[in-house]
Amino acid sequence: MKWLRVANIEKYDVVGAFNEFDSLYWKKSNFSIKVGDIVYLYVGRPISKVMYKTLCTKDNCKSSEPEGQKDIKYWLENNSSGEYDCVELKLLQKYDGEGLSLNDLQQRSLINGNIQGAFKEQNYEELFEYITDKFDSAAINVDQLIEEYEIGTDEFKSGYEKELLIKARVNQGYFRDLLKSKYKQCCLCGVDDSGLLIASHIKPWSVSDKNEKVDINNGLLLCPNHDKLFDGGYISFDEFGNILVSKKLSERNKMFMNINRDMRVDINNQNRDYFEYHRKHIFK
Numbered sequence: 466m467k468w469l470r471v472a473n474i475e476k477y478d479v480v481g482a483f484n485e486f487d488s489l490y491w492k493k494s495n496f497s498i499k500v501g502d503i504v505y506l507y508v509g510r511p512i513s514k515v516m517y518k519t520l521c522t523k524d525n526c527k528s529s530e531p532e533g534q535k536d537i538k539y540w541l542e543n544n545s546s547g548e549y550d551c552v553e554l555k556l557l558q559k560y561d562g563e564g565l566s567l568n569d570l571q572q573r574s575l576i577n578g579n580i581q582g583a584f585k586e587q588n589y590e591e592l593f594e595y596i597t598d599k600f601d602s603a604a605i606n607v608d609q610l611i612e613e614y615e616i617g618t619d620e621f622k623s624g625y626e627k628e629l630l631i632k633a634r635v636n637q638g639y640f641r642d643l644l645k646s647k648y649k650q651c652c653l654c655g656v657d658d659s660g661l662l663i664a665s666h667i668k669p670w671s672v673s674d675k676n677e678k679v680d681i682n683n684g685l686l687l688c689p690n691h692d693k694l695f696d697g698g699y700i701s702f703d704e705f706g707n708i709l710v711s712k713k714l715s716e717r718n719k720m721f722m723n724i725n726r727d728m729r730v731d732i733n734n735q736n737r738d739y740f741e742y743h744r745k746h747i748f749k
Contacts, residue, residue, distance in 0.1 A: 682733075
């Protein structure tokens with residue numbers, strides 16, 4: 466049996482939890498999920514997308530067990546439900562591609578309204594067939610990429626091209642969705658065409674830990690020009706959020722790249738250390 470369950474990311478950071486753990490206890494509620502069932506997880510607003518494929522490996526757990534408490538730091542609201550019945554969900558696959566947003570599913574007439582509670586395969590056969598195909602296609606693509614790495618040179622397998630590919634995949638997924646929801650346009654110039662916006666890490670991906678890689682406070686939404694300048698260390702921001710411009714950037718190129726001294730970003734306690742890292746290690 467296949468299920469679709471909802472993850473309320475405003476109450477529980479399921480993305481952070483699955484970045485750290487390969488299995489989680491999930492509240493059973495009144496749904497008869499059994500060992501061996503496939504459970505897809507829909508992450509609610511602001512993501513609004515089916516993101517995870519999991520396998521039920523236990524169906525008689527209690528939230529008070531040690532395994533049920535290991536992810537307590539990811540509860541963004543006090544989890545005051547007391548002890549409750551759980552199932553254990555083992556992560557099989559994360560989906561970073563297109564086509565599984567709430568809007569996509571509605572446009573294809575696979576669902577009406579919002580996704581709430583739990584959907585069961587026998588009641589939504591076309592929906593589950595579509596979701597399954599999306600995950601299966603993505604899995605095939607990953608296998609093909611791995612095969613290409615093995616065929617390629619050692620320099621490619623461990624080099625810059627591989628890092629760019631990984632960054633691109635993350636950029637298409639959760640991190641970019643969060644930044645788009647927060648900023649909606651380039652943080653510096655106001656470009657708002659979604660196809661032109663890039664999720665740029667403040668502390669670079671290559672030196673960030675797995676939590677920093679998807680921390681919304683470690684990101685800016687930038688147009689291609691400003692992403693290139695920021696990533697390359699030609700611009701940064703002081704402790705008050707005012708733009709810093711490298712002496713390596715000529716006045717002529719400042720004009721062409723749309724840089725002016727009035728540009729600024731918001732600095733707060735959550736992103737302050739990331740910007741400090743950028744100033745010390747990336748800014749030229």
